[in-house]
Amino acid sequence: xxxxxxxxxxxxxxxxxxxxxxxxxxxxxxxxxxxxxxxxxxxxxxxxxxxxxxxxxxxxxxxxxxxxxxxxxxxxxxxxxxxxxxxxxxxxxxxxxxxxxxxxxxxxxxxxxxxxxxxxxxxxxxxxxxxxxxxxxxxxxxxxxxxxxxxxxxxxxxxxxxxxxxxxxxxxxxxxxxxxxxxxxxxxxxxxxxxxxxxxxxxxxxxxxxxxxxxxxxxxxxxxxxxxxxxxxxxxxxxxxxxxxxxxxxxxxxxxxxxxxxxxxxxxxxxxxxxxxxxxxxxx
Amino acid sequence: xxxxxxxxxxxxxxxxxxxxxxxxxxxxxxxxxxxxxxxxxxxxxxxxxxxxxxxxxxxxxxxxxxxxxxxxxxxxxxxxxxxxxxxxxxxxxxxxxxxxxxxxxxxxxxxxxxxxxxxxxxxxxxxxxxxxxxxxxxxxxxxxxxxxxxxxxxxxxxxxxxxxxxxxxxxxxxxxxxxxxxxxxxxxxxxxxxxxxxxxxxxxxxxxxxxxxxxxxxxxxxxxxx
Amino acid sequence: xxxxxxxxxxxxxxxxxxxxxxxxxxxxxxxxxxxxxxxxxxxxxxxxxxxxxxxxxxxxxxxxxxxxxxxxxxxxxxxxxxxxxxxxxxxxxxxxxxxxxxxxxxxxxxxxxxxxxxxxxxxxxxxxxxxxxxxxxxxxxxxxxxxxxxxxxxxxxxxxxxxxxxxxxxxxxxxxxxxxxxxxxxxxxxxxxxxxxxxxxxxxxxxxxxxxxxxxxxxxxxxxxxxxxxxxxxxxxxxxxxxxxxxxxxxxxxxxxxxxxxxxxxxxxxxxxxxxxxxxxxxxxxxxxxxxxxxxxxxxxxxxxxxxxxxxxxxxxxxxxxxxxxxxxxxxxxxxxxxxxxxxxxxxxxxxxxxxxxxxxxxxxxxxxxxxxxxxxxxxxxxxxxxxxxxxxxxxxxxxxxxxxxxxxxxxxxxxxxxxxxxxxxxxxxxxxxxxxxxxxxxxxxxxxxx
Numbered sequence: 001x002x003x004x005x006x007x008x009x010x011x012x013x014x015x016x017x018x019x020x021x022x023x024x025x026x027x028x029x030x031x032x033x034x035x036x037x038x039x040x041x042x043x044x045x046x047x048x049x050x051x052x053x054x055x056x057x058x059x060x061x062x063x064x065x066x067x068x069x070x071x072x073x074x075x076x077x078x079x080x081x082x083x084x085x086x087x088x089x090x091x092x093x094x095x096x097x098x099x100x101x102x103x104x105x106x107x108x109x110x111x112x113x114x115x116x117x118x119x120x121x122x123x124x125x126x127x128x129x130x131x132x133x134x135x136x137x138x139x140x141x142x143x144x145x146x147x148x149x150x151x152x153x154x155x156x157x158x159x160x161x162x163x164x165x166x167x168x169x170x171x172x173x174x175x176x177x178x179x180x181x182x183x184x185x186x187x188x189x190x191x192x193x194x195x196x197x198x199x200x201x202x203x204x205x206x207x208x209x210x211x212x213x214x215x216x217x218x219x220x221x222x223x224x225x226x227x228x229x230x231x232x233x234x235x236x237x238x239x240x241x242x243x244x245x246x247x248x249x250x251x252x253x254x255x256x257x258x259x260x261x262x263x264x265x266x267x268x269x270x271x272x273x274x275x276x277x278x279x280x281x282x283x284x
Numbered sequence: 285x286x287x288x289x290x291x292x293x294x295x296x297x298x299x300x301x302x303x304x305x306x307x308x309x310x311x312x313x314x315x316x317x318x319x320x321x322x323x324x325x326x327x328x329x330x331x332x333x334x335x336x337x338x339x340x341x342x343x344x345x346x347x348x349x350x351x352x353x354x355x356x357x358x359x360x361x362x363x364x365x366x367x368x369x370x371x372x373x374x375x376x377x378x379x380x381x382x383x384x385x386x387x388x389x390x391x392x393x394x395x396x397x398x399x400x401x402x403x404x405x406x407x408x409x410x411x412x413x414x415x416x417x418x419x420x421x422x423x424x425x426x427x428x429x430x431x432x433x434x435x436x437x438x439x440x441x442x443x444x445x446x447x448x449x450x451x452x453x454x455x456x457x458x459x460x461x462x463x464x465x466x467x468x469x470x471x472x473x474x475x476x477x478x479x480x481x482x483x484x485x486x487x488x489x490x491x492x493x494x495x496x497x498x499x500x501x502x503x504x505x506x507x508x509x510x
Numbered sequence: 511x512x513x514x515x516x517x518x519x520x521x522x523x524x525x526x527x528x529x530x531x532x533x534x535x536x537x538x539x540x541x542x543x544x545x546x547x548x549x550x551x552x553x554x555x556x557x558x559x560x561x562x563x564x565x566x567x568x569x570x571x572x573x574x575x576x577x578x579x580x581x582x583x584x585x586x587x588x589x590x591x592x593x594x595x596x597x598x599x600x601x602x603x604x605x606x607x608x609x610x611x612x613x614x615x616x617x618x619x620x621x622x623x624x625x626x627x628x629x630x631x632x633x634x635x636x637x638x639x640x641x642x643x644x645x646x647x648x649x650x651x652x653x654x655x656x657x658x659x660x661x662x663x664x665x666x667x668x669x670x671x672x673x674x675x676x677x678x679x680x681x682x683x684x685x686x687x688x689x690x691x692x693x694x695x696x697x698x699x700x701x702x703x704x705x706x707x708x709x710x711x712x713x714x715x716x717x718x719x720x721x722x723x724x725x726x727x728x729x730x731x732x733x734x735x736x737x738x739x740x741x742x743x744x745x746x747x748x749x750x751x752x753x754x755x756x757x758x759x760x761x762x763x764x765x766x767x768x769x770x771x772x773x774x775x776x777x778x779x780x781x782x783x784x785x786x787x788x789x790x791x792x793x794x795x796x797x798x799x800x801x802x803x804x805x806x807x808x809x810x811x812x813x814x815x816x817x818x819x820x821x822x823x824x825x826x827x828x829x830x831x832x833x834x835x836x837x838x839x840x841x842x843x844x845x846x847x848x849x850x851x852x853x854x855x856x857x858x859x860x861x862x863x864x865x866x867x868x869x870x871x872x873x874x875x876x877x878x879x880x881x882x883x884x885x886x887x888x889x890x891x892x893x894x895x896x897x898x899x900x901x902x903x904x905x906x907x908x909x910x911x912x913x914x915x916x917x918x919x920x921x922x923x924x925x926x927x928x929x930x931x932x933x934x935x936x937x938x939x940x941x942x943x944x945x946x947x948x949x950x951x952x953x954x955x956x957x958x959x960x961x
Contacts, residue, residue: 013778017777114616175373176356177359178384207808208805217777
């Protein structure tokens with residue numbers, strides 16, 4: 001019973017992490033049709049923000065909103081200077097964001113060197129709840145991640161901004177002809193996508209190593225979530241994260257982590273076969 | 285407000301469609317743009333709104349250059365179009381469609397055509413019939429504050445009774461001082477409403493005239509004859 | 511639909527092409543700030559980009575201070591007078607294939623630094639057969655395909671006489687055929703899973719049998735624990751290490767209560783942590799590398815299976831990784847390796863202080879990888895001097911049975927073309943420093959090789 005509770009909590013924390021990492025990818029892909037191969041680097045930069053906050057003696061909690069702001073500005077700048085000019089050509093954006101990811105890693109290396117960095121856990125130890133001991137920070141992570149995902153999804157589905165963004169997704173021409181400033185909406189969408197990645201990076205920073213390559217590990221999982229969850233509906237990110245987290249936790253429990261990775265990839269292949277999604281699936 | 289096009293050129297994917305089209309639409313008048321299928325009518329509307337880039341010529345709104353402005357800026361300057369194809373966001377609800385057009389009270393707009401659309405604001409626009417979608421798009425454009433309206437074949441798919449209603453609404457809009465470019469393939473509504481006519485053929489204006497001219501009906505029939 | 515797309519192609523096609531060109535240029539510019547992966551350059555050019563304070567001379571013939579040669583080549587009869595003459599003539603080229611970027615790039619800088627000492631020290635001792643040595647560095651970017659290109663560069667363009675390697679086994683397997691075809695001696699100096707055997711190869715890194723055979727029984731004695739959990743990344747080195755560990759554990763009367771592998775790049779260890787917590791393990795042997803090690807250890811504490819609860823014996827945790835974990839996580843952990851900079855002998859103390867004087871107090875620490883590269887270079891120099899030539903077969907013959915005393919301790923090439931070497935166990939102190947608590951001199955590798 002306790003073992004099951006623990007696995008459920010594990011699954012929940014995997015789900016929360018995957019969800020918040022994949023959210024930005026889902027926004028940018030689902031709404032703009034852009035496959036952002038630099039998304040993992042946004043997560044990496046978010047983690048470095050939390051390292052800088054720690055190194056300057058400030059609280060880890062400050063790094064979560066700060067990473068969001070930094071990445072929103074960075075994402076916005078990238079949209080303005082790079083994405084804006086090519087966003088209607090999916091294959092070009094893949095190349096461009098790949099180049100961007102290489103560049104961001106190199107810049108991180110120049111600034112922070114290749115050395116591993118870390119930030120201490122702001123709430124070390126475990127909390128007893130539901131009859132089991134579970135790391136306190138993971139409860140916090142689950143809480144913040146779920147709040148960020150839900151707030152972002154609500155913003156995109158319930159607000160006026162969300163409506164305009166959905167209109168752009170539905171029919172870009174008609175949106176423009178309805179007077180929507182699609183440029184600003186894209187800027188915001190890309191910025192928000194980057195900001196959620198930054199939050200993800202700051203959240204996972206105390207759980208592992210921070211280094212220039214750290215973002216690479218997040219990209220496959222995030223893509224898996226977006227693929228499984230579907231491209232057109234933002235809530236698909238939640239569904240995708242749920243399915244992927246469930247499969248991973250389950251397979252790790254019954255077999256091991258290596259099989260979990262294989263199972264995840266198998267899941268992606270199966271879903272793609274089933275959906276027959278083209279690269280342009282989202283933008284049409 | 286006055287929309288002027290001078291030697292407007294435009295096309296798709298490098299293939300020119302409009303070969304220098306000049307016309308104007310002033311406040312308080314309805315200008316009918318007629319022509320056969322493929323004459324370039326929709327291309328012209330999209331070029332005026334800014335969805336297609338003009339490859340030559342000029343567009344002026346009240347004398348101000350808008351040739352290079354993005355669509356959103358033209359809309360804010362007072363232009364508005366109701367398109368022939370895909371006139372609505374079919375995945376969004378009727379209410380959301382109207383909200384995007386800047387109408388906070390959707391029911392007010394739905395009432396333009398009497399009862400037929402009333403109470404359907406929560407429905408997905410794509411589930412409306414083609415005629416209903418056209419009506420909604422037209423109603424939305426009419427309910428906007430735009431001074432110049434571009435109506436691309438608004439009667440297509442409409443029941444005769446609704447065509448009557450639409451005609452009345454367009455007439456009222458003209459009388460309130462708005463300018464309307466009415467694109468029509470069928471002459472009935474156009475001849476009833478229009479102050480002036482432009483005939484487009486193969487991307488060029490081949491004829492034009494005023495409602496009072498005696499042989500106009502003959503000339504229009506000849507241009508539109510197959 | 512058609513209209514929408516067509517509007518774009520016309521105008522943005524050109525822009526896009528220009529943009530791609532621009533981006534690739536930016537990416538390339540960013541890239542060159544470091545090192546072009548497959549590009550080899552003389553060490554003096556790349557080895558010390560950060561150390562502009564050091565007198566990194568490009569002219570091996572004009573080495574200034576012959577005072578610093580901690581390695582005494584006891585290697586027999588190399589015709590060496592007491593005062594070595596300054597070497598002259600065509601240089602002997604020593605290639606160093608290493609990882610300076612990619613995941614293992616973190617170990618690159620110490621090796622690049624040590625390349626400077628290799629040149630200095632061998633030349634100060636008279637060079638090789640009277641000729642000066644030059645080092646050529648090539649980066650494999652932690653990628654076997656690039657590693658193969660780098661090896662090609664060293665052999666074809668730089669014309670090296672020997673390649674010293676510290677990189678992954680995958681790169682070794684990709685690069686080895688090139689050395690074999692060219693008949694170039696290849697000394698692989700990184701710790702690895704063992705089993706390598708080739709006519710042109712010597713393997714001087716620690717193999718699992720050396721790191722584990724003496725240390726596992728010692729660890730069980732020391733801690734009183736006998737139930738082990740083996741947790742490793744999923745590739746050949748951890749798997750081979752665990753295969754042997756299981757033998758030594760069982761031979762010492764212990765028990766393996768769990769063996770788990772996780773993919774490289776694993777970030778979430780929650781499920782694994784719970785398995786360990788429920789296994790009744792008294793000791794953990796984590797064969798995890800880099801970020802995976804950091805993620806596991808930092809997460810393990812919160813799951814109640816930190817070092818304070820279950821003792822660790824690690825075979826790869828090195829200073830950078832331990833430093834990020836922090837002393838609160840690492841204090842008490844034991845690490846078994848063939849070298850620590852804390853190794854207590856006069857030659858090593860002198861060598862280590864010279865390292866930090868040259869490269870700065872905050873230089874990336876000199877550690878087992880860079881130390882083994884240094885030793886490999888000295889072994890090569892001694893063998894080539896003994897052979898009186900740099901011809902591969904002759905040097906290889908001279909290498910077998912060669913003994914040497916270096917800052918690492920006493921080392922000897924075995925008949926299996928591996929290295930008999932000391933093995934040290936360091937315990938992490940509460941201030942994060944490493945204290946050598948046990949050393950096993952001249953541990954023989956359990957290897958066989960007759961090429």
